[in-house]
Amino acid sequence: MNNLKYDEIKIRENSMDGECHDKEFVVVNPTRMCQPMGAVQAMMGLKNVMPLIHGSQGCATYMRFQLIRHFREPIEVASTSLNEKTVIYGGEMNLLKALKNISEKQNPEMIGVMSSCLTETIGDDVEGIIRKFEDVNIGEDLPAMVSIPTPSYAGSHVEGYDKAILSLVEYFARKSVPNNKINIILGNLSPSNVVEIKEMMNDLNVGSILLTDTSENLDAPLSEETLELHKFGTSLEELEDTANSNATISVTKHNDSGAKYLEKIFDVKAISGLMPVGLRNTDIFINNVCNAMGIDIPDKIIRDRGRLSDVLVDAHAYNYRRKVAIFGDVDMVIAMARFTYEMGMIPKIFCVGSESSRFKEDLNELDEDMGYKPIALENKDLHDFEKVLEDNPVDIIIGNSYGASIADKFRIPLFRVGFPIFDRIGAQRISFIGYNGGINFVDAITNMILDFYYDEEGYKVENKELSFDPQGFDEFLLES
Numbered sequence: 412m413n414n415l416k417y418d419e420i421k422i423r424e425n426s427m428d429g430e431c432h433d434k435e436f437v438v439v440n441p442t443r444m445c446q447p448m449g450a451v452q453a454m455m456g457l458k459n460v461m462p463l464i465h466g467s468q469g470c471a472t473y474m475r476f477q478l479i480r481h482f483r484e485p486i487e488v489a490s491t492s493l494n495e496k497t498v499i500y501g502g503e504m505n506l507l508k509a510l511k512n513i514s515e516k517q518n519p520e521m522i523g524v525m526s527s528c529l530t531e532t533i534g535d536d537v538e539g540i541i542r543k544f545e546d547v548n549i550g551e552d553l554p555a556m557v558s559i560p561t562p563s564y565a566g567s568h569v570e571g572y573d574k575a576i577l578s579l580v581e582y583f584a585r586k587s588v589p590n591n592k593i594n595i596i597l598g599n600l601s602p603s604n605v606v607e608i609k610e611m612m613n614d615l616n617v618g619s620i621l622l623t624d625t626s627e628n629l630d631a632p633l634s635e636e637t638l639e640l641h642k643f644g645t646s647l648e649e650l651e652d653t654a655n656s657n658a659t660i661s662v663t664k665h666n667d668s669g670a671k672y673l674e675k676i677f678d679v680k681a682i683s684g685l686m687p688v689g690l691r692n693t694d695i696f697i698n699n700v701c702n703a704m705g706i707d708i709p710d711k712i713i714r715d716r717g718r719l720s721d722v723l724v725d726a727h728a729y730n731y732r733r734k735v736a737i738f739g740d741v742d743m744v745i746a747m748a749r750f751t752y753e754m755g756m757i758p759k760i761f762c763v764g765s766e767s768s769r770f771k772e773d774l775n776e777l778d779e780d781m782g783y784k785p786i787a788l789e790n791k792d793l794h795d796f797e798k799v800l801e802d803n804p805v806d807i808i809i810g811n812s813y814g815a816s817i818a819d820k821f822r823i824p825l826f827r828v829g830f831p832i833f834d835r836i837g838a839q840r841i842s843f844i845g846y847n848g849g850i851n852f853v854d855a856i857t858n859m860i861l862d863f864y865y866d867e868e869g870y871k872v873e874n875k876e877l878s879f880d881p882q883g884f885d886e887f888l889l890e891s
């Protein structure tokens with residue numbers, strides 16, 4: 412289907428009251444993934460756990476396919492394999508069978524049962540079926556079974572991750588003795604970004620419980636072992652211990668439901684932060700940890716911060732006033748926007764696949780700090796993003812692999828972050844979190860700009876000057 416057709420379909424609806432309503436009938440290249448996908452990613456950071464999708468075979472296959480081509484690791488996601496018959500009569504028998512098979516054959520410590528669009532629509536009582544299975548097998552050594560409701564029509568992978576963490580702490584957290592640790596809810600971060608968080612906690616000399624720790628499981632050494640349950644990651648004992656920590660910091664605002672639950676039930680302070688990307692946001696993260704633990708910022712952290720400041724200065728000449736368009740998850744987009752602004756760039760266009768009041772608040776705060784309003788596309792897709800780019804040229808796009816054809820069309824570079832990245836290797840090693848991740852990011856994006864817009868002597872290549880003109884920038888400010 413060509414662009415014209417899409418435009419015709421993506422029309423507004425004239426309702427009976429004669430008003431023009433902003434309803435779109437099709438999404439073309441969404442900037443979001445499905446809800447159980449986020450929950451499965453949370454499961455990937457747990458030790459000895461099996462994720463089970465209660466839905467059709469295709470749902471689990473789609474998730475395995477996306478996860479494997481992004482992380483390039485073997486991924487196990489079980490399915491209850493619903494078919495036409497179960498759509499009519501319900502999926503109870505399939506779920507009971509799947510729980511039995513997994514318990515007997517794989518013997519995990521926990522099975523995370525994610526619902527899907529189909530089972531939510533037909534109304535299967537997943538929680539009730541799990542309890543029925545436990546009642547029938549009373550006295551057996553069964554794994555823990557956690558139900559995670561993830562209807563994809565009611566949210567994206569971001570909400571899926573959030574619901575998984577909430578379900579885990581609801582099921583496991585138990586008050587015992589204070590552990591003097593910080594719980595950290597990570598969201599869909601790359602294994603390398605998780606490592607950056609772990610290293611910062613190490614440098615701060617603060618014990619932590621990561622929800623959840625994918626750093627080893629999704630960036631594993633080559634092995635000749637057959638595919639089996641993950642041996643690393645957050646343990647169920649650690650999940651239980653989350654009720655005894657000093658605080659819970661969620662590093663993305665849209666993944667803080669578990670933190671709020673722990674605060675409400677166990678009085679564990681909840682801190683919902685901005686993603687620690689760039690100077691300001693990482694400063695906030697470090698201060699939050701130090702305040703929660705009553706400690707001073709160590710010299711090592713101060714030196715790392717100084718090195719990031721130094722890199723920002725070194726790279727400034729190449730990045731100054733380069734216009735950027737960013738698409739992806741809400742928290743990642745807003746964090747990248749602020750960081751590129753710190754780099755001297757002009758974050759000009761943002762596109763996210765959902766609508767959120769917290770995104771709006773963060774955006775307003777950013778607008779005030781920058782002194783202009785970028786173009787913000789909320790609840791939009793990459794087709795809308797592309798249309799906006801036609802009239803608003805930028806120098807670089809930041810987003811996942813689905814932006815490659817758009818970048819090609821406008822002959823600008825795509826800096827790959829987010830999920831999924833399938834047309835490059837090393838997605839699990841992309842890091843931008845914290846001061847050291849920030850250094851990696853500034854180096855990589857500046858080198859991409861140097862490659863694309865400068866010759867080997869470091870002089871600008873004039874015919875590649877797409878949008879760098881101070882005059883245009885002033886016009887942009889006036890327009891906004």
Ligand code: SF4
Nearest residue numbers: 445470473527528563
């Ligand atoms: S049917 Fe729903 S749950 Fe299954 S893959 Fe599609 S969006 Fe995800």
